[in-house]
Structure formats: C-alpha cells, structure tokens
Amino acid sequence: MTPLPPIRILSPTAILGYGFPESSFAAGLAKSPDVIAVDAGSTDPGPYYLGAGISFTTRPAVKRDLKLMLAAGRERGIPVLIGSAGGAGARPHLDWCVDIIHEIAAEDGLVGRLAVIPTDMGKDGVATALANGAIQPMPAGPSLAAEAVTASTNIVAQIGEAPLIRALADGADVVVAGRCYDPAVFAALPIMRGYPVGLSLHMGKILECAAIAAVPGSGSDCMFATLDETGFTVET
Template identity: 40%
Template sequence: MDSISYLSPTGVLGVGFSENHFLAAIASRDLAFIGCDAGSTDGGPANLGGNKPFFSRAAIKRDLRILVTGARSINVPLFIGSCGGSGGNWNLNWVWEIVQEIAREESLHFKTAIIESEVPRETLIQKYRDGKIKALDPAPEIDESVFKDADHIVAMMGAEAYVAALEGGADVVLAGRSTDAAIFAAVPVAKGFPAGLCWHAAKIMECGGAAVVTMEKPEGMICTVTQKDFTLEPVSPQQQCSPLSVAAHALYETADPYRMLEPGGEMDLTNAQYEAVDERRVRVTGSQFNPKPYTVKLEGAKKIGYRAMVLGGVRDPVILEQFDSWFGGLQDHISENIEAVYGESIRGQYQIDYKIYGRSGVLGAREPNPTIGNEVGLLMVTLAQTQEIAYAIAGQAAHMVLHHSVPQWEGLLSNLAFPIAPHFWSLGEAYQFVLNHVVELDHPLELHPIRYEDI
C-alpha cells in the first residue's frame, strides 16, 4: 500500500460540523476510515465522576447520525474515542444507546465493538502493590485508598484496542477513554506506515480541522499518509492550511512541542519539516516515534462535596484603589460570620474559592501584569459537605461583600453589582481528579475488554 487516507470531521463529537462538506469529502475520496474524538478533561472531573455527558444528547445524536450513515454508505469503519466525554462505562453505554437508536431509525445493520476503559479496582491495587503505577509531575500523594474511594477510574487506551476491534470484524468502534491520537494512528501504524508520521498526523487530526489558518467554525480534515510524509487538507473549501498553522498545533495542549508521550512510545517532532503543497494543503516530513515501555494514563475522579457560587462586579474607584486591603478584610469578616452561624467546628469543613476577574483571574499567581482597571468581576465559589451549607455560605458571603465598607465612605454601602437574580445559586455535586499517574501493562489490551454487538 503506497498511501492511506482518512477523515476527521470535527475536533470533538457534539460540537458540530457542516454536513454538506462532510458528504462531499466522503464521496470524493478513497478513505480507509473515519474517526472522531468525543472526550476531554477540559470540563474538569465532573463528567467522569458524576456520569455526565460532555454535550447534550441532541448534539451527540446529530453528529453521530451523519457519521454512522456516512461511514456505512461508503463501507468504511467508524471510530469514536472517549465516548460520552469521559469514556467511563456509563458514558460509553449512553453513546451505545444513541447508536442503536440511529440504526433503528435509519434501518442500518452493522457490527459494533464496545471497548471499556473503567478498570477493576482490585486490578489497580495489585498493580500498585507490584510497583507498576508511576506518578506523573505534578501528582498527588496516593495510597491504596485512592483506588477504593474514587467514584470512577479510567485508563486511556492506545491504538492496539482499535486494531483489535477491526480484526474482530467491527464496522463501528465505540471506545471508552482513549488517547486522542490513538483513534487516528491505529490503522496507519497497523498497515505498516512509519510510526512517527502516523502519530504526528494523528495528534493533529484528533482536533478535526483545527490546524487551519483561521477556524471560524468547526470543520474537518483529511489526512493522507505515505512512507515518506503526510499531507493535510481541510474538508471545507473555504479553509486553508499553512506550514505555520500546522506546525503551531504542536503547541496545543502539550508541555513540550517536540516530545509527546503515547502508550508504547514518544513522538519526537524535533526534525519535523512543514511545507506548502498549494494554497490549502501542507506536507509534513521528519517526524519520529521512539518506543518506550507500554504505559497508559489513569484518570480518577472523586466526589468532594457540593458547590454554590456568587458572581458580581465591583466598579467603585475608591474601593479599587485599596482593593487588596478591602478584599483581605472582607475575607476575614466572611470567615467570622460563618463561624458565628455554624460555630468553630465549621473550620476545615468548607472552602471559598475567590476569583478576581480584571486582575489575575485567569493566570492567578503567574499573571505578569497584576493590575486593576476600572472594574473587576468577583467570583466566589463555596464548597461544603452538603448542598444546603454550600448554598447558605454563598448567601452569607454575597451579603458580606455587598456591604463591606472602606474608611472613605459613611453609612450603608452597596459594593457589588449582580448580573443575575437570584444572585447566588447552587452548583450541585463537586468532584476532583485524584490521579495523575500511569500504569505499566503486561500487554496493550490488559485493561480494555472488547465486546461485540450486532445491530
């Protein structure tokens, strides 16, 4: 085989893409498969911990209908990775239910592989005892209790799971938590194309058409891999790739733009070269892949309580001139007020996270220019063991900040402008990630069982 081409319709399932561009692409190109990433940790740990989908059912079904019917119309495999946002078993089965519904409505018949990624706790405990779970930087201190107490733990599968599903005869592969690039590297690597090119291309393709010069809306990308290079071409005729736009993608979601770890090895982009084929397409050469012991990343989420929040804006220039002293005194008074209501035993049983937008609200301590303009937005998020207490503390904090004084003003003050009524509200269950680790595997499919279902 001289080359292999495949399509990524969008950066994440459910965000949407143009159906007409997608249909034109699958009709005009000889594709080996269609792949789409469906997950992320961008939304935090609640998707995994609380069995929550990343996007609405309607949005997922819309995109899936186009992909499933399109893939079956040209008889190529469809890969969906990290189903339901987090790839947990609940999320995976949620997507499986939608696929079955689409198949019934469209009168389709095909074989589906469902690959789970939630790991049995006893397996992880044994791996931990055997010294096969290693911390990534920065990782929290853990012991065996983390594997017992976490609500859900997933292991990010590599490319081998997708290959195995195809070898089992699957037309549609629904995978639990997966590395994004594994979705797109699996088939080209299995077909014998250079691993460095395959993995580098996959890292770009998992974001759909994001490596274009200007991404006005989510669209797709077609990749063609040969023994010497890979070429990227946007699906939308209105979009273009440039050497800069493609090379810049190595800066996205990476700590090191030259070296990126995947199960079984490390991408090395040190010698990658980017050149324009024409005004829309870019060719890449020189990417390498260095084999390493086979490890997969673990993601674990645990419920830590309930949250509520307050949001308002401060515009008073007198307060802003002395904001640090005013804000420091405010926090002390909020703490005193909460203890007056609940007693000293409440200490250590709640938290309030303060974000000051307009001064270091985004970067925090890393902000190089921590100055205040003519207004700031104040976000206060409370955390407690019950929703009732979290909500009550948010209400008390809101009232305290509203009337917290400065020496220059006399009488009752109103310092905070609330954009929404009611001005404090409950956020529900709160979760945190409890693992930043990898686990060494004896073989790539050790933690990822595959079952097959005929529709």
C-alpha cells in the same frame, strides 16, 4: 518492496457533538476516505464528568453527528471509529454512546458489526497496584492516595491503538472505545496496514482536534488527511 497504498482519513470534528458543516463533511467524503474517525473526549472539563458518569456534550448534538457519520460509513463500506466515548470513556459514557448508535441504527435501518471496547479498571486492582508501588506520579504531579482510589466512582485506563486494530481486524464496521489516547482512532488503520507508528500518531495528533490546526481554526469543522510513505498532508 511494494509501496504502501495511501490512506485517507476524515476527522469530522474536534469532539463528537461539537458539530460540523454538512458541506465540509460532504467535501471530505468526496475525497474517498478509508476511515472516518473522531475523538469524543477531553480532560479539559476536569474530573467531574468522569466521576458523575455523564457527558459534557448533549445527546441531540452527539446523535446529529453520529447519524451523519454512521450513514456515510455504511454507504461507503468504511469503518467509523470513536474514541473516549461519552466524553470521559467510563462504562456509563460508553453505554450512553452505544445506546445512541442503536437508536440511529433502528431509525435508519443500518446493519453492521459493532465493537465495544471498555477501559474501566476495578478499584481493588488499582488499590493493589498502588500498595505494591506499581503506580507512580507524573513529573511534578501529586502522588495518588489510597483514599482517592476508594472514593472514586469511575476509574479508566487509557488505551492506545492496539485494541482498535484488533477490532478492525475482526471486521468491525463501527468501533466505540472507552478512554483512548486521542490520536489512536486516527492512527489505528494506518498502523494496521504497515505505516510507522510514530508517523501515524503524529498525523493523528493533528487530526484529533480536526480543523483547530487550520487558519482560521475551528473545533466544529472537518479536517482531512492523506498519508503515504513520504509523510502526510492535512487540509480543511
């Protein structure tokens, strides 16, 4: 069997909008990544931002990060993947992030194929599933109340790598997704190219917080991973 070629992945920052040194980003690009991927969201700020439909990161900060990432992806002909767009990944967050991308594309003359993957769920469908016993609480967690579903403004499902892989297979240059499993944007290309799911997600789980896994750690710096059939290495 022919060995799988190594895959190199650049994670610029722990959360899109948290920033990264341009020197670190340039050093990562010098290692010839096959993909640039970033997790844009977190549940750490709580449910407010999901319900309000606004980002916990600022537009100028997100635009700055995206401007560098999109230019690098286009220049090198490699895909750029963004998960949990806008922080919480509901349709308002997704539209906000896509609007920034369109703004950058117009300013910088970038042309490419953009895939947008919404993950919103309608309240009626969730209410029906709850009534049919198809929704169960997490261990030690509270049960979902029908009143909470009715009162919700935005409900999102969490997707894995499969929709991202389909977007890549369809030729997308940039993929912007709603609520994602954090490692999915990093694992999608390796899984698509034949690497084991577990190994790819393990690597992605480290990359999704970028240099936080390093010593000293930072959520505002890059991490680079090289994956081959013996495992993976990460470096900052």
